[in-house]
Amino acid sequence: xxxxxxxxxxxxxxxxxxxxxxxxxxxxxxxxxxxxxxxxxxxxxxxxxxxxxxxxxxxxxxxxxxxxxxxxxxxxxxxxxxxxxxxxxxxxxxxx
Amino acid sequence: xxxxxxxxxxxxxxxxxxxxxxxxxxxxxxxxxxxxxxxxxxxxxxxxxxxxxxxxxxxxxxxxxxxxxxxxxxxxxxxxxxxxxxxxxxxxxxxxxxxxxxxxxxxxxxxxxxxxxxxxxxxxxxxxxxxxxxxxxxxxxxxxxxxxxxxxxxxxxxxxxxxxxxxxxxxxxxxxxxxxxxxxxxxxxxxxxxxxxxxxxxxxxxxxxxxxxxxxxxxxxxxxxxxxxxxxxxxxxxxxxxxxxxxxxxxxxxxxxxxxxxxxxxxxxxxxxxxxxxxxxxxxxxxxxxxxxxxxxxxxxxxxxxxxxxxxxxxxxxxxxxxxxxxxxxxxxxxxxxxxxxxxxxxxxxxxxxxxxxxxxxxxxxxxxxxxxxxxxxxxxxxxxxxxxxxxxxxxxxxxxxxxxxxxx
Numbered sequence: 001x002x003x004x005x006x007x008x009x010x011x012x013x014x015x016x017x018x019x020x021x022x023x024x025x026x027x028x029x030x031x032x033x034x035x036x037x038x039x040x041x042x043x044x045x046x047x048x049x050x051x052x053x054x055x056x057x058x059x060x061x062x063x064x065x066x067x068x069x070x071x072x073x074x075x076x077x078x079x080x081x082x083x084x085x086x087x088x089x090x091x092x093x094x095x096x
Numbered sequence: 097x098x099x100x101x102x103x104x105x106x107x108x109x110x111x112x113x114x115x116x117x118x119x120x121x122x123x124x125x126x127x128x129x130x131x132x133x134x135x136x137x138x139x140x141x142x143x144x145x146x147x148x149x150x151x152x153x154x155x156x157x158x159x160x161x162x163x164x165x166x167x168x169x170x171x172x173x174x175x176x177x178x179x180x181x182x183x184x185x186x187x188x189x190x191x192x193x194x195x196x197x198x199x200x201x202x203x204x205x206x207x208x209x210x211x212x213x214x215x216x217x218x219x220x221x222x223x224x225x226x227x228x229x230x231x232x233x234x235x236x237x238x239x240x241x242x243x244x245x246x247x248x249x250x251x252x253x254x255x256x257x258x259x260x261x262x263x264x265x266x267x268x269x270x271x272x273x274x275x276x277x278x279x280x281x282x283x284x285x286x287x288x289x290x291x292x293x294x295x296x297x298x299x300x301x302x303x304x305x306x307x308x309x310x311x312x313x314x315x316x317x318x319x320x321x322x323x324x325x326x327x328x329x330x331x332x333x334x335x336x337x338x339x340x341x342x343x344x345x346x347x348x349x350x351x352x353x354x355x356x357x358x359x360x361x362x363x364x365x366x367x368x369x370x371x372x373x374x375x376x377x378x379x380x381x382x383x384x385x386x387x388x389x390x391x392x393x394x395x396x397x398x399x400x401x402x403x404x405x406x407x408x409x410x411x412x413x414x415x416x417x418x419x420x421x422x423x424x425x426x427x428x429x430x431x432x433x434x435x436x437x438x439x440x441x442x443x444x445x446x447x448x449x450x451x452x453x454x455x456x457x458x459x460x461x462x463x464x465x466x467x468x469x470x471x472x473x474x475x476x477x478x479x480x481x482x483x484x485x486x487x488x489x490x491x492x493x494x495x496x497x498x499x500x501x502x503x504x505x
Contacts, residue, residue: 049127050120055138076136081127 295346305340
């Protein structure tokens with residue numbers, strides 16, 4: 001949560017700074033990576049846990065912030081320790 | 097996606113309903129233990145989810161420790177099917193026997209196909225192959241194909257070349273027939289050249305021997321054209337015997353007459369047919385229907401063979417042979433005079449060409465016809481040709497053969 005606050009205040013975390021300095025992919029330093037396929041699917045790497053799971057809303061915890069996906073008929077297509085794929089009608093993605 | 101499904105099939109998967117607490121917590125615990133969960137759908141008081149067959153014990157333990165109720169909805173995949181099959185001993189035994197049977201039958205030749213033969217029948221080639229032991233039902237690795245080819249070539253002197261390929265359970269035999277060798281007198285045997293037909297000499301080219309004719313002479317079949325005996329003008333020197341060689345061209349005439357009708361006969365199928373089926377099992381034929389002998393006055397027999405194959409080439413030694421006997425009748429259709437004349441001319445020309453020698457040149461031809469009734473014509477074709485009429489003829493037996501250098505008679 002502390003890291004998230006820093007992000008909200010515009011400051012970069014150590015991982016982000018290191019990745020930028022070394023020009024390496026940020027996900028190597030545990031930064032979450034989200035890939036959106038149109039409006040129907042989103043895939044998130046480096047997430048920590050599921051905070052809330054519903055058909056209209058899914059909230060995820062990552063190392064740096066909380067990610068809220070809102071929409072309809074949402075479901076988890078695939079979930080493994082380091083990646084989650086959510087499908088459904090995605091309406092909104094929010095970072096808190 | 098297809099690879100995921102394939103992997104899921106081989107690993108096996110379970111679809112369960114989880115109830116009794118926070119789904120989020122359950123999913124987090126499962127992922128914490130390294131599990132992969134698919135197709136999670138939220139229900140009012142739980143969720144439906146799918147995971148690998150191997151994770152079932154762990155999931156059950158997690159559910160028990162955290163007071164969740166798990167209900168299996170479906171089980172899928174290879175381990176599930178294998179588990180169900182475990183107690184079906186006879187089915188497994190049958191499956192194994194079937195597999196063993198096909199594996200064993202794959203080691204034998206169950207069909208032999210002959211290609212490339214024109215004048216020699218396929219049956220004759222098959223008989224030659226059988227005489228060296230190569231037939232349907234033999235173990236395919238028993239033969240050295242190179243030796244087999246040599247043995248067949250030695251047995252059948254009409255074959256120039258043979259090649260045997262084994263494709264699956266089928267042997268494909270490709271052959272090339274020898275071209276017929278023209279009857280010739282060997283160069284070292286003394287001979288004459290005689291006329292094979294009547295004509296007027298137009299040209300002569302004598303390479304060896306003594307010319308007996310002049311341009312303009314009329315010759316008849318059997319007349320001596322070039323003699324193979326050369327008498328010496330010097331007294332005391334014996335007559336030489338040589339292999340006469342040369343070409344003698346003569347003007348020849350042919351005349352052919354034939355009667356032709358102004359109708360054409362067509363073969364029309366009546367639509368009536370009978371089918372007979374046979375099952376060919378590893379070289380043995382089993383009739384599946386009773387065959388009547390000659391059911392129609394005029395009929396064609398069409399045989400269709402359907403082979404049981406795995407893939408394109410792997411013949412399994414089982415065939416269904418369908419023999420269709422189709423009835424036909426002849427129907428006469430009127431023909432125009434032009435068509436009938438063309439047909440008559442072609443037929444008469446073909447007859448003349450049968451009698452002509454290999455080297456000929458047409459000088460002129462005359463085709464005439466006259467009506468012999470309402471629907472019949474009598475056609476006549478006269479042709480004048482210049483052709484090679486000389487053929488070699490060895491001396492009668494008792495004559496001393498020599499090499500052309502000269503020897504006493």
